[in-house]
Amino acid sequence: EPEVTQTPSHQVTQMGQEVILRCVPISNHLYFYWYRQILGQKVEFLVSFYNNEISEKSEIFDDQFSVERPDGSNFTLKIRSTKLEDSAMYFCASSARLAAHEQFFGPGTRLTVL
């Protein structure tokens, strides 16, 4: 069964450093998402991406964040200058159709900012 994959599974970084989280969505999906889950809290939407541009973003997704689909398979989330409060689990998701359709989640990347 096709699945969303994410690398790395765990990333430790120093405050102020840049990190890139990588995702490979399901191959025939066209809509891509990033969510995050701070320990013990809700899963929160960060950004959606379609047709090589951002469709929607939350208040969390400020100028420090960016997303890119550099080739036909990868979808990345970059945090330019990490802060302590960026420590969280980051989930990538993909969907075949827009709106009210199943989103498939990856296993997540645990980001720890020291």
Next chain:
Amino acid sequence: GENVEQHPSTLSVQEGDSAVIKCTYSDSASNYFPWYKQELGKGPQLIIDIRSNVGEKKDQRIAVTLNKTAKHFSLHITETQPEDSAVYFCAAMANRDDKIIFGKGTRLHILP
């Protein structure tokens, strides 16, 4: 924007008994309600979903109900088994959006 509330935060049931998790939503435009199961170290996995044009949906031991008037929806797991132990999230989504709004999650423990 949409807000999803979920109760209880923790639920312990004896193996073989039923478990019920309840959620409410605030945005009447929401029309898609997925439920996700998250096991330790894994991402949320969709287990069942319901759309606003139906009131109930069942898949083997799992059922969901939706009351659009009251903006309530619930997950029912019957004949619980040890492998049902996990965190369950309810969520809501509107046609105009492409983001899922999650509840805070319910940690379900199945007691032997």
